[in-house]
Every structure is written in C-alpha cells, then in structure tokens.
Amino acid sequence: MHEYGIAEAILSAIEHRAAGRPVRRARVRAGALLRVTEPAINQAFTLVAEGSPAEGAHVDLVIVPAQLTCRSCGSTTTSPDPYVTCPSCGGTDIDVDGGDDLILESIQMAEATHVPGDPRRDRGNPA
Template identity: 85%
Template sequence: MTPDTDQERQNMHEFGIAESILAAIEHRAAGRRVRQARVRAGALLRITEPAINQAFTMVAEGSAAEGARVDLVIVPARLTCRSCGQTTTSPDPFVICPGCGGADIDTEGGDDLVLESIEMAEATHVPGNPRRDRGNPE
C-alpha cells in the first residue's frame, strides 16, 4: 500500500521514527514503566514534537512506555555555502545562504536520532527489605 498524500507520507515517516524511539526506550527500560523520554533529532528529519508524540502514543500502546511523553530537541544542521564559503547552522536545512543569497549549499549533520534520557515512573512496590535499601534511614 502506498501513501496517497503528502500528509500520509509524513505520518508514515513519523511512525517509523516513533517505532525507533520506542525500541530504544524498551531496550533501556528493561520492562520498567516509562513516564518520559528526551530525544535529540536532527533538523533533516523534519519532525515536530506534537506530531512525534501523536505517533508515539499509537506505537507505544500496550508497552512499558504507554502514556509516556517524548520531549524533542531539534539539532540544527550545519550549512556551508559553496559560492561564498559562509558556514552557519539552521533548524531549517532548506534555506538560502544568509551571506550571498546563494542556494548551492552543502548540509552536514542534522540526521541524528539520539535517545538522551528516559524518566521512569515511580515504583509502587520495591521487593526486599525497605529498611536496608540504600538511601532509606535505618
């Protein structure tokens, strides 16, 4: 089945990214419930926090990350103008050179997808003697 519209293609793109994020979360969480994840995504991925959270909500259903929120940090791409040599960074990799107005630009980076951190939900029961767990007063 092929997508019929640009919106459907974008949704498929975000679902693929959300599935990758979920796989990384599940690997790190090792079955523990997750409340939140912080993800660094390159500008070339062209995703937004609302869209990735919508896709993540759907793919995480029934997993340890069900109900978790994804905080998205967009990493700008590094752009170098081939005409004048000016280098800059931008969250929009499809810009013209701010120095000369040229459109012949090399793009570097901006395609990363990194799970920076996850926040676990509080445990309702910790097995063992709570008086002997580290951090509890005796």
C-alpha cells in the same frame, strides 16, 4: 506520516534501556533533516507505545540544527531549517552536514508501586 517510523525507533531504544520498567518521559535529540515536531512525534508515539512499558510516556524533542556551507561564498552557518538560502550571499548551492541524528538522551522511569522485601515495607536488611 514518517513520524511513525521515527516513533518506533524511539520506542525500541526506550525498551532496550528501560528493560521492562515503566517509563514516564523520554528526551530525544532529532536532527533538523528529520523534519519532525514534538506534537507530531508524540501523537505517533502514543500509538506505537500502546501496550508497552512506555505507554502514556511523553517525548520531549530537542531539534539539532544542520550545518550549512555555501559553495558560492564559503560561508558556514547552522540552521534548524536545512532548506534555506545562504544568509551571506543569497546563494542556493549549499552543502548540508549533519541534521539527521536521532539520539535517545534520557528516560524518566515511573515510580515503583511495590518495593520487594519483607511485608513490613522496610527497604534495608534488618540488623
């Protein structure tokens, strides 16, 4: 399954951004050419994230469509499935642009269980 390589790339980006802090969720934009689904990427991510700050985190996947240009009629369209025929003429001679991106859009940190400071648990400097 190629999802494991993609999950490892996502984990690497999360670990870099989180800097050791525990992560609850991540939002990732993946191009249509990567041919991944949210359930498959989460299954792979669960395995690769074990023992990391992202252990137990969920990946929200947003599929970015590829731009298709028909060489026969010049029609341009976008599609989440890059292996389609031209919707205008039915041709199969199609150029595909984009759709291979993998971008970590955001991460959601887990809530802190301990706030450093004095034992009275105040969060500011006493005046």
